[in-house]
Amino acid sequence: MKKIGSAFAYYLGVTMCNIKMALLTIVEYPSNILGWVISNPIQFLLGFATIKFVVEQFGGINGWSYGQLAFLYGISVLSHAFSMIFFVQGWFMGFFVIEGEFDRFLTRPLSVLYQFFFTNINVFGFTDLIPGILVFLYGCAKTGFSFTASNMVGIMALLIGATLIRGGIYILLGTTSFWTKSANDFGQFVQEIFDKTTMYPLSMYPEAMQLILTFLIPIGWVSFYPVSELMGIETAFSAGGMGVWITLGVGIVTMIAAGLVFRIGLRRYESAGN
Amino acid sequence: MFDGALDKYLFVYKTRIIRSFTYKFEVYGNILMQVIIMITTAFFWKALFGSETFGNGITADSMLTYTVMSSVLSVLFTTGVERRMQQSVEKGSIAIDMMRPVNVFGVFLAEDLGSLTALLVQNLLPILLLGSLLIQVPVIASPSAIPLFAVSLVLSMGINWLMAAIFGMWAFTAISMDALFQAKKHLIRLLSGSIIPIWFFPKWLADILNALPFVYIYQLPLDIYIGSATDEEIYSRILLQLVWALVLAALFCLLSKRVLKKVLVQGG
Known part of the structure; x- marks a missing residue:
């Protein structure tokens, strides 16, 4: 037990160092981050404009009012932002495999997957949080979603689960590069x-x-099912009042599965020079 | 003498076509991307419209045609000029590009036209076929609109290329272009009517957008295609489109000279 505790403390220390380095890169290249601060929110304006200007004129879509859609959209963008901060590396796993970049990680006394994701924490991902928070709060105001303690805990569980689902899927897709x-x-x-x-x-x-x-692919649990339940909208598969917790569970399972597949894939890793 | 000059660009054009047929992943990638966008957008319009009709006589069917054609047109609006400029500034090969006895931007245009020719077969046809099969055969609203559609489409492509080229000139001053490329892509998606036709927007916003060049890339040809505007409206908008094409062309000429001079100073 003590050993696990000290290992955890060690990882936490390394993570703190990595976060510090990530923050330092902002100070080093301020113009670079400024570009992303502008460009990332623009991307989500399109979706929000669709909801605001198009859906509003029709009153709603499939029984969803436009305030409820804004809420759904907010959750989606927030979980996207968190997955960009922690797991965007999964998108580039193929390049790590081809270029032999895992060599560096394999020689260090830390989990390879941990190093892969946390050596470069993507500070630019934080810029995605801005539109996410804005649209989410807008949706909350429009639907009268109240911030009670149980709602807050539910949203947290939902966001953690949704982020893990997204991250797990990125890893699973990235891992295919070990075979291809x-x-x-x-x-x-x-x-x-x-x-x-x-x-x-x-x-x-x-x-x-x-x-x-x-x-098959648990994308529905990222936002649709749990948010339906929070908004009181009937869906084809009832989650029985446990929507956000199922999302958290699905997220953890997806991530564990991704981790296992990654370990199997890593055995096939041939390093560079082929 | 003019013939001789044109030959050089024709040669670039031809080599680019041949080169395009050797890179496969990008090609399939774009088809996949466009099909995802087409199908998801089509379901969105279907769910939204049901059997309703929008103010200007638009039905779910016309929106499906709009969606398929928007994806088809997106192939024609593929440009490589901005990436090409960024890479050649970054690697410094712009100096070699400029040493050649041809106009740099002429070469970039010839390259883009070459890629485009290859894309007609590699991308446009498959997307049109898949769209027709999976969503709906996009039939033009009236056959008499074909000439107007063709005219406005050519102008659209001109505006699109000029905007890309002007935008790419930023590469000469900016350090990292990645964020800017993304911003441009999303701005065009939002403001040009490529996904949401701007007649859904409130009037004040639509009026502003109509004064900007973006809507003359997607929205105008698509409006002509699905017949959502009267003839008079279309004539006046094509005129505005022409004005924007000329303004951008003038701006392009002005800036390209300046930018190239700047490179000469750095390289000297």
């Missing part, structure tokens, strides 16, 4: 699919697609 031996640059596709399936109600897609996104 090519750098699959899938980032933008994944982003596009996640955007369209988590920012709008999943119920607008055909049933087969909903089934896949509920049970």
Whole structure:
């Protein structure tokens, strides 16, 4: 038990160092971060404009009012932001495999997956939080969502679970590079699919697609099911009042599965020079 | 003499076509991307419209045509000029580009036209086919609109290329362009009507957007295609489109001279 405790303290210390380094890079290249501060929020304006200007004129979409959609959208962007901060490296795993970048990590006395994600904490991801928080608060105001203690805990569990689901899927996709031996640059596709399936109600897609996104690829749990429940909207699969906790559970399971697949993949890692 | 000059650009054009057919992943990648956008957007419009009709006689069907055609047009609006400029400034190969006895921007244009020619087969056709199969066959609202559509499309492509080229000139002063590329991509998506037609926006916002060049990339040709505007409206908007094309061309000429001079100073 003591050993686990000291290992945890060690990892925590390293993480603190990494966060410090990440913050220092902002000070080093202020103009660089300024570009992302401008460009990342713009990306989410499009989706918000769709909800604000288009859906509002039609009154709603599939039983979702436009305030509820803003809430859903906010949750989606927030979980996207957190996944960008901690797990964006997954998008580039292919390049690490091809370039033999894992050599460096393998020689150090830390978990390879931990190093892969936390050596470069993506400070630019924080710029995604800005539109996320704004739209989320807007949705809360429009729907009269109250910040009671249980709601706050629920939102936290939801965001942690959603972030883990996204991160787990990035890792699983990135890990395919160990087998294909090519750098699959899938980032933008994944982003596009996640955007369209988590920012709008999943119920607008055909049933087969909903089934896949509920049970096979757990994207539905990132935002649609838990938020439906918080907003009191009926869905095809009732979560029985446990939506946010199921999301957290699905997130943890996805991440563990991703970690296992990564370990299997790493055995096939051949280093550079082939 | 003019013929001889044109030959050089034709050669660049031809080599670019040949080169384009050797890079496969990018090609499939873009098709996949456009199909994802097309299908998800189509379901969104279907769910939203149901059997309703929007103010200007727009139905779910016309929105599906709009969606498919927007993806098809996006292929025609593919430009490499801004990345090309950024890379050649970053690596310093812009100096070699400029030493050649041809106009640098002429070469960039010829390269883009070459890529575009290859993309017609590699990308435009598959996207059109998949869109027709999976969503709806995009039929033009009236056959008499074809010439107007063609005219406005050519102007659209001109505006799009000029904007890309002017934007790319930032590479000569900015250190990191990645964020700027993203910002431009998302701004065009938002303001040009490529995903949401601007007639959904409130009037004040639509009026502002109509005064900017972005809507003359996607929105105008698409409006002509689905027949959501009257003939008079279209004539006056094509005129505005022409004005923007000329303004951007003038700006481009002005800036390109300045930018190239700046490189000469640095390299000397």
